[in-house]
Each structure stands twice: as C-alpha cells, then as structure tokens.
Amino acid sequence: MGETSSQIIQCPQCGAKNRVPPEKINLKAKCGRCGSPLMAEGKSGQPTERYMFRCTECGAKNRIPSEKVNAGPICGKCKKPLKTEELFESQPLIVTDSNFDAKVLRSPLPVVLFAWAPWCSTCRAFLPVIDDFARDSERKIRVAKMNVDQNPSLSSRYNIMSVPQIFVFENGEFRESFPGAMQKHEISMKMTPYL
Numbered sequence: 439m440g441e442t443s444s445q446i447i448q449c450p451q452c453g454a455k456n457r458v459p460p461e462k463i464n465l466k467a468k469c470g471r472c473g474s475p476l477m478a479e480g481k482s483g484q485p486t487e488r489y490m491f492r493c494t495e496c497g498a499k500n501r502i503p504s505e506k507v508n509a510g511p512i513c514g515k516c517k518k519p520l521k522t523e524e525l526f527e528s529q530p531l532i533v534t535d536s537n538f539d540a541k542v543l544r545s546p547l548p549v550v551l552f553a554w555a556p557w558c559s560t561c562r563a564f565l566p567v568i569d570d571f572a573r574d575s576e577r578k579i580r581v582a583k584m585n586v587d588q589n590p591s592l593s594s595r596y597n598i599m600s601v602p603q604i605f606v607f608e609n610g611e612f613r614e615s616f617p618g619a620m621q622k623h624e625i626s627m628k629m630t631p632y633l
Contacts, residue, residue, distance in 0.1 A: 447476045448490060448633055455630055489577055490633065492546045494521055497609050521546060529572035530581040535591040538584075542607050547580045548632035549607040550625065552618055553598050555586050560619050561602045571622045579629055608632050 444457045449469035456470050467476040477487065488501040498515035507522045524546055531541055533551060542549045552568045554561035565583075572581035586593045586601055596605060602618025604625065616628060 446633065447487065449474055449476060455633060489525065491520055491522065491525070492609060493518065494544050494546050525577045527580075529576055530568060530583050533582040533584045533589070535589045538592055542582060543610045545580050545607070547578065548629065549580045549582060550629060551605040551607065552581070552583045553586050553593075553601055553603040553605065554583060554618065555601045558601050564602055564619055567622050571625050574622070574626075575629070578633055606632065
C-alpha cells in the first residue's frame with residue numbers, strides 16, 4: 439500500500455501527527471506518541487475524524503468532530519459560532535488585493551499562498567502540483583493562488599521579488615516563505631507543524 443493512501447490524523451491529546459493507513463482507521467487507532475485514541479465514536483458507532491479549526495473571533499483552536507461540522511458548533515473559549523462553512527470552500531482560492539484580508543488573514547485554517555505569474559514557465563509547471571496539494575489538504579489547510587502581476591499591492595507588501603514563491607499564514611500572521619518549485623510531498627512536510 440502506497441504512502442499516498444495513508445491519512446494524517448492529529449492526536450487530540452498531544453497534537454502529534456500520525457500516518458494511518460485506511461484499513462487501520464477505527465476506534466482502536468492510537469497515537470504513536472502518547473497512546474491516546476485518535477478517533478472519536480460518532481453517533482452511528484463508527485469512527486469519526488476531528489478537524490482543527492481556528493475561531494475567527496478569538497483565535498482559539500477548536501477540535502470539531504466531522505459529524506458536528508454542520509450542527510452549528512461554537513468556540514470552546516469565546517462561545518461564538520464557528521464559521522465551519524469555510525471548510526467546504528472550493529480550493530484553491532484565487533486571492534486578490536481586495537479579498538486577501540478576508541480569505542487569508544481571517545482564515546480559520548492555516549493558509550498556503552502560491553504566488554505566481556503567467557509569464558513564468560516554472561510557475562505554470564507547478565500549478566498542477568498546487569491544485570493536487572489543495573485537493574489532498576481540503577478541510578485542513580486553505581490553499582490559495584495569487585497572480586503577482588494583477589496584485590501589485592500584495593506583491594509590494596510581502597516584497598515578492600521572484601516567483602514561484604509559497605507563503606504560509608496562520609492566525610492572521612505571516613509565518614514563513616519558501617520557493618514554490620517544490621513537489622507535493624515537500625509542501626506537505628513544510629506544512630506539518632501547522633496542522
């Protein structure tokens with residue numbers, strides 16, 4: 439069985455990332471670091487995954503079982519409703535100067551922003567890699583693309599001198615950047631600390 443069919447599940451107790459093959463995703467799956475159960479029992483008695491979701495009001499991280507995502511969950515800290523509909527936005531998002539703050543800085547999920555330009559052959563070659571990464575990281579990481587030629591304000595704000603470039607944002611803050619000409623597994627490894 440290939441590595442790509444495994445799923446990364448974060449331990450709800452210690453936060454460790456565990457690679458779990460599909461046939462082992464059940465209520466007996468335990469964290470490799472602390473031994474805690476990785477899955478919660480859903481209403482149907484079947485295992486259910488939990489999503490890590492940041493409150494856009496207070497910034498607190500909340501773990502939401504997949505079966506409660508559409509049930510109007512509230513933040514455990516500030517008790518405000520969580521905007522879980524953002525988990526289901528199609529990816530990758532197109533980011534512009536006008537929607538950057540709403541889609542990136544106020545995102546309840548960590549954001550990977552791919553800065554590119556249509557004249558850049560390397561950028562065009564890596565657009566399918568970014569699209570594939572977006573599909574694999576749905577509901578865990580928000581993936582966005584920004585055309586630097588069409589968004590000069592953002593290009594200037596983040597001092598983008600060359601493309602392709604990947605920027606990481608979490609909780610409304612810029613965290614790091616790295617060259618965008620990377621393979622999908624390399625991007626996944628870079629994003630592991632943010633899951």
